Every structure is written in C-alpha cells, then in structure tokens.
Amino acid sequence: MSTLFKSTKGDNAPVECLGLSFPNDQARRDHFLKLLAEKLKDPEFRKQDGFPQGTDEAILAMSNPPYYTACPNPWLADFVKHYGKPYDPNEPYRREPLAIDVSVGKTDPIYKAHSYHTKVPHLAIVPSILHYTEPGDLVLDGFAGSGMTGVAAQWCGSAPASYRHEIEMAWKKEGRPAPKWGARRVILNDLSPAATFIAANYNLPFDVDAFARAGKQLLDELEAEIGWMYETLHSDGKTKGRIEYTVWSEVFTCPECAGEVNFLDEALDQDSKRVHDTFPCPHCSAELNKDRLERVLENRLDPATGEPWQRVKFKPSLIVYTVGKTRYEKAPDAQDLAAIAKIESMPLPAAVPTSRFPIEDMYHGSRIAPKGFTRIHHFFLPRAAQAMGKLWEKAKAHPDARIRAFLLFMVEQAIWGLSVLNRYSPTHFSQVNRMLNGVYYVASQHAECSPWYNLGGKLDRLVKAFRNLKVGAGQTAISTGTAARLPLPDDSVDYIFTDPPFGENIYYADLNFLVESWHGVTTDAKPEAIIDRFKHKALPEYQHLMQRCFAEYHRVLKPGRWMTVVFSNSKASVWNAIQVALQQAGFVVAEVTALDKVQGSYRQVTSTTAVKQDLVISAYKPNGGLEQRFRERGASEASAWDFVQTHLKYLPVAKTKHGELEFIVERDPRRIYDRMVAWFVRHDAPVPLSSDEFLSGLRSRFPERDGMMFLPEQVAEYDKKRAQAAQAPQIELFVCDERSAIDWLTDFLKRRPSTYQEIHPEFTTQLGAGWKKHEAKPELMALLENNFLKYDGSGAVPSQIHAYLSSNFKELRGLEKSDPRLITKAKDRWYVPDPNKAQDLEKKREKALLKEFEQYQQHSGRKLKEFRLEVLRAGFKDAWSRKDYQTIIKVAQKIPDEALQEDEKLLLWYDQALTRTEAGS
Structure with missing residues (x-):
C-alpha cells in the first residue's frame, strides 16, 4: 500500500x-x-x-x-x-x-x-x-x-x-x-x-538533528542579545554570575500599622525553606498570618495600551545564580535593581500578544482579574516579556517550515513557566514549571526563571525522545x-x-x-x-x-x-x-x-453511585443487520430477542483475575434488560416486555451459568474455563436504592430461602452510607411481600426451599416434599418465585407503583423531598409507552435535579421525553 x-x-x-x-x-x-x-x-x-x-x-x-x-x-x-x-x-x-x-x-x-x-x-x-x-x-x-x-x-x-x-x-x-x-x-x-x-x-x-542544531542556535542567539539581563555580580564584587531564577514576593500591608510587608522576606524560614504560619510585622511586631494581610495594588502604565493599570505589587527578594557549576543565593543589590528598572523602560516586544482574557466568561476570571491580570502581557514581568518575545520571534523566523513548527512546539512550553503563574516552591530543587495545573493562579511568591534554565534541559530531552519515536509521513x-x-x-x-x-x-x-x-x-x-x-x-x-x-x-x-x-x-x-x-x-x-x-x-463496575477511579468504557455500534431488522419488525418481542442475541455476541465469555473467574456484570439478566430498554427508548419505541416477562423469556431461550446468560455457542468455552476454576464467580451487589435492595434479596434468597428473622440482620448491614440521598428507605417486610413468596406450611414444600434444605441439612436429605419434618423446617421461609408466579407478582406490584405515581403527579407545592425511585421508574415507563411525554417532564420537575441526574434510567426517559416534545413543537 x-x-x-x-x-x-x-x-x-x-x-x-x-x-x-x-x-x-x-x-x-x-x-x-x-x-x-x-x-x-x-x-x-x-x-x-x-x-x-x-x-x-x-x-x-x-x-x-x-x-x-x-x-x-x-x-x-x-x-x-x-x-x-x-x-x-x-x-x-x-x-x-x-x-x-x-x-x-x-x-x-x-x-x-x-x-x-x-x-x-x-x-x-x-x-x-x-x-x-x-x-x-x-x-x-x-x-x-x-x-x-x-x-x-x-x-x-x-x-x-x-x-x-x-x-x-x-x-x-x-x-x-x-x-x-x-x-x-x-x-x-x-x-x-x-x-x-x-x-x-x-x-x-521532522529532521531531529536539524531541530537540535536550530534549538541550540536559538538559545545561543538569545544569549548574545539578552544575556546581560540575566547577569548578576558575585559576592567577590568582580565575577559575573548567571541568574537561574529571581524570586519575587507580593507586597502586603499590616492591618495594625499599615506598614508594607514583603511576604517572603518576613514569612520564609531561610534554613528550613518553609513558610511560617504566623510571623511578626517588621514595623509594629503585631502577629500576622497571610489571612490578616491586606493586598496592595500599585498604579502602573500598561506597556501595551499606555493606559493606567492597577496590579498587585511585587518586589524581587532573592536571586539564585551560578558561577561555573556552583549555585549561590543573594538578595538583589543596587546593580540588579538598576538592570530591572532599565528593562522595565524598554518597549514591549511586538511578538508578545496583548489580547484581553474573556474574564466574564471564565471560571477562573475571579482569581486573576482582582489582582490586575486581564491581558496576556500582564502575565509576564518585563524581563520575562523580553525573553518570551525574543524566543517566539526567533522560532517563527526559521526558514524551514517543519523545523519552525517544532521550535515553536519547544518554545511554547516556556509560556506558563516564564509567566507569573510560576510559583516559587522553596522546598523543590527545580523551579521550572511550578504552576498549579488546571487553574490560573498567581501565587504570592513567583520564581522568574531564565529562558536557559527553563528550556536548556527541555531541548536535550526533546532531541533524545524524538530520536526514538519513528512516525511515518502521511499516517x-x-x-x-x-x-x-x-x-x-x-x-x-x-x-x-x-x-x-x-x-x-x-x-x-x-x-x-x-x-x-x-x-x-x-x-x-x-x-x-x-x-x-x-x-x-x-x-x-x-x-x-x-x-x-x-x-x-x-x-x-x-x-x-x-x-x-x-x-x-x-x-x-x-x-x-x-x-x-x-x-x-x-x-x-x-x-x-x-x-x-x-x-x-x-474490576468491573457494579455501582454507579460513586466513581472514584479512571473507568474504561467499551461500547459498540450494532451491526447494520440489527438496525434493518428493527425497522422491519418495529417494537415487537422478536426485536427484543434479536437485540439480546446480538448483544450477547459482543460480551466477553470469561474473565479471570489471579486465576479466579470474575462475574461478568453485563451478562447479568437485569443488566441485559436495562440495555434492551435503552435500545427501545433510543428508537422511540415502547418496550414490549415487562422485566419479569423478559427475565422468564431470557432463561427459556438462552443457557444460564452462575447467574450469567450466554449464547449456546458460548457455553462450551465458559464451561471449560469454569472447570479449571476453584469456585464460581461471585457478583458484588451494592445496595443504594429500592431496586438494588430487591436485587440483593433475590440473590440472597436464591442461595438461601430464609425466614424474616434470618434475613433482617443480613439486610440491615447492606443499608449503609451508600444509600441515595432522596430515596425513601423501604421496609424489609414490604419488599418481601411485594416481590417474593412465603411458604405458609400448607401443601408441598416449594422446590426452591426443598433444594436448599436437602442440600444443607443432613437430617432432611431424601425426604418427600410433603414430609412433616421438612414442612416444619420450611415454614415461614421467603423464596424467589418461579417465573409464572413472578409475573403475577410483578403485575400486582406495578399496579401499586402506578397508584403511588399518581400521588406524585398530584403533589403540589415544593419539590418532593423523599420518594421511591421504583415508583418514578414505573411511572415514567408507563407514560412513555403511552407517549405521554408531558407527564414525565412535569413529574421530573417535582424532584431535585441531582436525584434525576444520578439515576441513569430516569435520566434516559426524561431526556427522550424532552427530545420528543421539542421535536414535536
């Protein structure tokens, strides 16, 4: 090719x-x-x-x-x-x-x-x-x-x-x-x-060697032209040292005597290089801290506009320089101050931009404008402005277009580091690029670095790095x-x-x-x-x-x-x-x-209430056949199962961690249902199956292993991995609302049909700090009565309870379901109903939820402070199926914004209802 x-x-x-x-x-x-x-x-x-x-x-x-x-x-x-x-x-x-x-x-x-x-x-x-x-x-x-x-x-x-x-x-x-x-x-x-x-x-x-030569030439020419700006007299009074950086301190006033306080001179401990929390005023000895100091704004003339300009007052406090390879520190002397004054009188280089920041539209505008920094050139002290202007001008003047671009790639990295955003950090060895990331923040101590101190090492590192990076032209x-x-x-x-x-x-x-x-x-x-x-x-x-x-x-x-x-x-x-x-x-x-x-x-993410780590989302665009078939079949049950058939193909068959199988969250039947619902909503179609109808149909159509659903052709691969693992994968369930509480109870009762007294202490430990703020906490008994069945001792023992008891109690093994001993042990145990009865329960439960939803609709006055997400979900889903988008929008306006935004299902219905309403108007 x-x-x-x-x-x-x-x-x-x-x-x-x-x-x-x-x-x-x-x-x-x-x-x-x-x-x-x-x-x-x-x-x-x-x-x-x-x-x-x-x-x-x-x-x-x-x-x-x-x-x-x-x-x-x-x-x-x-x-x-x-x-x-x-x-x-x-x-x-x-x-x-x-x-x-x-x-x-x-x-x-x-x-x-x-x-x-x-x-x-x-x-x-x-x-x-x-x-x-x-x-x-x-x-x-x-x-x-x-x-x-x-x-x-x-x-x-x-x-x-x-x-x-x-x-x-x-x-x-x-x-x-x-x-x-x-x-x-x-x-x-x-x-x-x-x-x-x-x-x-x-x-x-680009030609890395040509860049290396051009970069060195640029810094050498800069030295010849403005090197004098970064010279200082050594303590012997004869030798000239090279300034690495000058520390500027903001000047404040004492609230007691109004005397000027150079923050760095008074607050910095020269031995430990740490700033004291409190320190005495040099004029009246009042105990000061940074919060008590009052900011000083000095009047200046803007070098670009010639107009009056107020900016926080800075004074040079410390010069760090080298003679040969040895580093020294000194306070600025008369010659240093004279050089700074001379540079300040020079015109602003033409290459330095003077654009105004869009302060009114900036999140950080309130951090910089009150200190007097509203234009680009305001961020550079006079000497730094001369250095940056020369650097930019020289980089832009290179005759070769590709080398010119890479010189600018290098030089632009000094923009933040030579500006007043570069904080002085006395405990750090290097003062290069000490600005706060992600924010415009002008600190009370600024390290004004020389361009060679900032870029000398960068040039060498760029040459070394890009020699090892092979990029092809035209890729x-x-x-x-x-x-x-x-x-x-x-x-x-x-x-x-x-x-x-x-x-x-x-x-x-x-x-x-x-x-x-x-x-x-x-x-x-x-x-x-x-x-x-x-x-x-x-x-x-x-x-x-x-x-x-x-x-x-x-x-x-x-x-x-x-x-x-x-x-x-x-x-x-x-x-x-x-x-x-x-x-x-x-x-x-x-x-x-x-x-x-x-x-x-x-680890796979099972809870979305708190996301504290970098997440990696893997998503796919369904193949064209699925979309075409959906258009032909519409919102039918066949379309739902077609989606599931397609979706399962994209999911990982088995995942291991430290040799142990992991539960694949996306293969959980409830998660598959959520994905199917989202697919239908996205297509502006009513969902053709209730959750229990779906779960029942899912289990009759697809093989299940360890609580996960598979395609028939995927099961052999999973079974092979399962045979090599010591134990079945375990799902992590985080209880944060009524729906997850029901899911936890379903998982618990599948493994262990239990009495209320046995369930209660286990359930209580799940209702921890992760519970959603506005979600009403349900009573355990109400959850059990609305979603599960209890064996009352009449008739044969249900197979779910029989399987559990005969597996876990030696004395009950081999007994008939009608045996009195088994009945006694099984009585009052709650269990997960079989699919047919589950659908009956769900219809009864949904009827109750919709009745409560009507109360939410009729609620007047302020927003609902507490509510059941399950009621809102059922109501939104029902309104959606009837294309009653206004009801969804009106009820959504009665609940706090964060409650709506923190529930993916509600947000999906609401967002689509808004979209449909706007499209129809």
Whole structure:
C-alpha cells in the first residue's frame, strides 16, 4: 500500500500526496496552503461550529496541509477515500471488550515531551489499537488533545523488539493470539488549536538533528542579545554570575500599622525553606498570618495600551545564580535593581500578544482579574516579556517550515513557566514549571526563571525522545474543530479511542487561551462539552453536547466496530449523563472496568453511585443487520430477542483475575434488560416486555451459568474455563436504592430461602452510607411481600426451599416434599418465585407503583423531598409507552435535579421525553 507522503532521502526529493506528485515537500506544502487560503476566504467555510478565532494568516502559519490544519480539515474525506476500506457487512470481524491501564507509560520520555491538561499515555492506548484493529485500519480520536492516540497508532508499526516481545508474552499468557504489528492510520480532531498543534508536532515527521542544531542556535542567539539581563555580580564584587531564577514576593500591608510587608522576606524560614504560619510585622511586631494581610495594588502604565493599570505589587527578594557549576543565593543589590528598572523602560516586544482574557466568561476570571491580570502581557514581568518575545520571534523566523513548527512546539512550553503563574516552591530543587495545573493562579511568591534554565534541559530531552519515536509521513490527518461535526463519510472508521472532557474537571478553552494567543488562533468555546456556569453550561447542556459528539462518532464508525471511552470524574451524575449520551447516540455499552491501583488489576463496575477511579468504557455500534431488522419488525418481542442475541455476541465469555473467574456484570439478566430498554427508548419505541416477562423469556431461550446468560455457542468455552476454576464467580451487589435492595434479596434468597428473622440482620448491614440521598428507605417486610413468596406450611414444600434444605441439612436429605419434618423446617421461609408466579407478582406490584405515581403527579407545592425511585421508574415507563411525554417532564420537575441526574434510567426517559416534545413543537 502506498503512503500518503513518499519521499527519497533529501529535502528536494519528489513526493506524492493524496495521489498528486510534487518535485519536493515545499512544493506540496505551497500547493495545499494555497488551496487552504482560498477556503478561508469562503464565509460558509468559516461559519462551521467550532471554527477557531484567528486571521487567515495566523491559521495558515500554524497549518501543514493536508496533514494538519488549524481549522476544520477539508481533506479528511480525501484521506479516508484514499486509504480507508469501505464497510463490508460480509467481512468477518469479532472482538471482545478489552480493559486497559490508563496510567501505564506516564514516565515515558515521549509522554513527557509536551504537557497537556489531561492525556492518556500512548503506551496505554497501544494494546487497544492492536486488539481492535488490523495494520492499515483507520483509527479516530475526536477529542485528541495532544495526539497520543496518533502516536500509539504509529507505535504499532515502529515499537522496538523488546516492547513487542513483552506484549506478545503477556497475550500468550492470557491465551490470546499474537497481535498483528504494523502502523494504523489515524484521524485526530480537537476543538483547541493549542491541542492540535501539539498533536501535529508529535505525529508528523521532522529532521531531529536539524531541530537540535536550530534549538541550540536559538538559545545561543538569545544569549548574545539578552544575556546581560540575566547577569548578576558575585559576592567577590568582580565575577559575573548567571541568574537561574529571581524570586519575587507580593507586597502586603499590616492591618495594625499599615506598614508594607514583603511576604517572603518576613514569612520564609531561610534554613528550613518553609513558610511560617504566623510571623511578626517588621514595623509594629503585631502577629500576622497571610489571612490578616491586606493586598496592595500599585498604579502602573500598561506597556501595551499606555493606559493606567492597577496590579498587585511585587518586589524581587532573592536571586539564585551560578558561577561555573556552583549555585549561590543573594538578595538583589543596587546593580540588579538598576538592570530591572532599565528593562522595565524598554518597549514591549511586538511578538508578545496583548489580547484581553474573556474574564466574564471564565471560571477562573475571579482569581486573576482582582489582582490586575486581564491581558496576556500582564502575565509576564518585563524581563520575562523580553525573553518570551525574543524566543517566539526567533522560532517563527526559521526558514524551514517543519523545523519552525517544532521550535515553536519547544518554545511554547516556556509560556506558563516564564509567566507569573510560576510559583516559587522553596522546598523543590527545580523551579521550572511550578504552576498549579488546571487553574490560573498567581501565587504570592513567583520564581522568574531564565529562558536557559527553563528550556536548556527541555531541548536535550526533546532531541533524545524524538530520536526514538519513528512516525511515518502521511499516517496522520489532523483537524481543528468540534467533534460534533467531523468532515468524514458515514461508516468509514474502523475503531475509536477517545478521552473526552468530563464535566467540570478542566476548563480547556480558558486554559489554552494563554498559549493560543501567542499563535493568534484561539478556541471557539461555544461547542465545548464541559460544565461551566460562567458559560451557562450545566449538566443537561453538557450531556446534550456530548450526545451530539457521540452521535457523530456513531455515524462515522463502521457497524459492528468498537469505541473505547476513558472516563475520569468522581460524580455519579456526570457518569450517568455519559451513559445516557452514549445510549441516545446509538452505542451499546458492553463493559465498564476500573483499574484497581492497589491490586494492579481490573474490576468491573457494579455501582454507579460513586466513581472514584479512571473507568474504561467499551461500547459498540450494532451491526447494520440489527438496525434493518428493527425497522422491519418495529417494537415487537422478536426485536427484543434479536437485540439480546446480538448483544450477547459482543460480551466477553470469561474473565479471570489471579486465576479466579470474575462475574461478568453485563451478562447479568437485569443488566441485559436495562440495555434492551435503552435500545427501545433510543428508537422511540415502547418496550414490549415487562422485566419479569423478559427475565422468564431470557432463561427459556438462552443457557444460564452462575447467574450469567450466554449464547449456546458460548457455553462450551465458559464451561471449560469454569472447570479449571476453584469456585464460581461471585457478583458484588451494592445496595443504594429500592431496586438494588430487591436485587440483593433475590440473590440472597436464591442461595438461601430464609425466614424474616434470618434475613433482617443480613439486610440491615447492606443499608449503609451508600444509600441515595432522596430515596425513601423501604421496609424489609414490604419488599418481601411485594416481590417474593412465603411458604405458609400448607401443601408441598416449594422446590426452591426443598433444594436448599436437602442440600444443607443432613437430617432432611431424601425426604418427600410433603414430609412433616421438612414442612416444619420450611415454614415461614421467603423464596424467589418461579417465573409464572413472578409475573403475577410483578403485575400486582406495578399496579401499586402506578397508584403511588399518581400521588406524585398530584403533589403540589415544593419539590418532593423523599420518594421511591421504583415508583418514578414505573411511572415514567408507563407514560412513555403511552407517549405521554408531558407527564414525565412535569413529574421530573417535582424532584431535585441531582436525584434525576444520578439515576441513569430516569435520566434516559426524561431526556427522550424532552427530545420528543421539542421535536414535536
């Protein structure tokens, strides 16, 4: 297969790109830049959602088309057409879900080559790509961030022999066939130009040796031009030292005497390098702490606008410098202060951006604006502004486009580290990049680093890391825009790996504004999928934005193929929003796993009330046959069983941990029912079976093993693994509401039909701290009477109780069901009814639930403080079947938002009811 970019050695060798031939790579670049420039002049092209804000010139300067554009990439469809394989429904493809460790590889030099707010290491992604794809397949990541999915896709073809051996041995131990090595092609997209610029530099080849020379030359030229700014006189009064960093301290006033207090001078213990909690005022000796100090705002002239500007007052307190290889400390002397004053009088370099932060729309605006930091240049003290301006100017002046981009890739990493966001941390050896992650925070002590101190080591590490990373030309296409609108054909992608923004963890657009302003191209934050009250985005808005993105993923993914979603958020409400968004988009979840950091293994997630770990969601797009058959059959029982038949094929047959079989949560009959319900709701169809009708039909149609359902052809494989295991897998049940309490009782009574007195103490221990806040706690007797049967001693002993007693009591073995001794022992025991009687019970129970739901409907006044989720679920389901969407919406408005958002089933009905109502209006 040809590559997107073919070239023999040398800069002037002919190249081929998307079927076109060029005399050299510069000609290729010029050709596509001209086409992109024409596109940018088209107002319709710029009207796309998520189109970055920037001039044509700035977008063209960042881009390297057709591989990378700092706007929606108009060549993605060509890339797919050139290299993708059309979807073939007859092509055999089957994979089980795969769990991965998202923490693997965080110390790898490539991972650390450029920081980003959140990133999954490429070494954590490689096993997934190997598992789900073949060499040459198309992999997509629509929330690509710094492009690690691209690095992983190419690593599959360039991994060293030692890594390949390690993977092959691990897979062989698990009984899996060896992976097929070879690079996969990848399409990367992100809303942020800062992110896609990093991704492009990670994934597009360049001459590492040429970069090493250019980087050294850049730092040497900087030394020649502004080295004097970082000189200081040594204690001998003659030798000049090189400043590594200068510590600036915020100046406050004492509330008692109004005298100025230099925080660092007074609060820092010079020996221990720790800040005292309390310290005396240097003027009046009053006992002070940071909370008592009053901030000082000094009046300055803004060097960009010439207008008055108030900013917190900083003074230099400490200089750390080197003479030869020895490090020294000193207080700034008169010459140091004179040099600082001289630099301050110099004009602001033209390369330093002066854009205003969108303070009003920023979550962190209240942290920086009151201190006087409202524009980009405000974040750089005068000397740092001169250094950053020179660095940027020199990097942008390099004649070779690819080396120029990588120089900027290096230099932009100093933006945060040379700004006032860089905190002084006296107990740390290095003061490089000491800013708080994920937040704009200007501390009271700032370490102003020299550019060589900040970047000298970085240059060496980049050269070393990228010498070992082999990326092929033309393996990657990168686009900048919203994941809700990808310029890709339907059914064209072979696999999706994605790590989307989760809730309000990180405010990407806000945080990237500082770096993007240097490039002159900034994120369009309108379609950003986050929770942010300053942008008027709450959980429902986040969910709908995510749903649009997942719907686009569903559109472009081939039927029958997989998507891996990495989830990292501790809120159950956000987790439920993601699950509902996935289901609404048409995906079916096949497995959710969490890495157990202590055990170093995976556990399947059975409770969604508290999500404290990184989760890996494996979801699939059902094959085209299922959708077609659903359209033909409609909301029939046959469609329900067709869904189950298809769904079971995608689930893992057996999972082991430390040699023991694990319970596969997705094979639990109740979970299968939930997935089927979600499938019907997503298709705006009434659910054709009640839960007990479904469970009864499930067990009559499919074989069951250890509480899990299988296809007939899967059972032999499971039985083989079961025969090798010491014991049957155990399900973990977490009781958090009425439904899970019933599930726990069902599991308990299946194993051990018991009297009320025997059940009560066991049940009570389950009602712990995990109980949902607004959910009414049910009485045990009410749960038993509504969902189970009690043997009253008349007639023969039910077979469920007979089997338990004859197995566990020697004296009762071999007795007839009518034997008085057996009857005496069996009397008053509760047991799980057989399917026919269970359906009768369910009808009776549902009638009672709907009656109570009517009371909720009639409730007036404030919101319901306590209620039964089972009543709401039954009522919503009944209203849905009657297409009575208004009832769902009205009752939903009577319960607290968090109760709705923390229940996946209610959220699904409610969200669909809203969608149908809006569509019909």
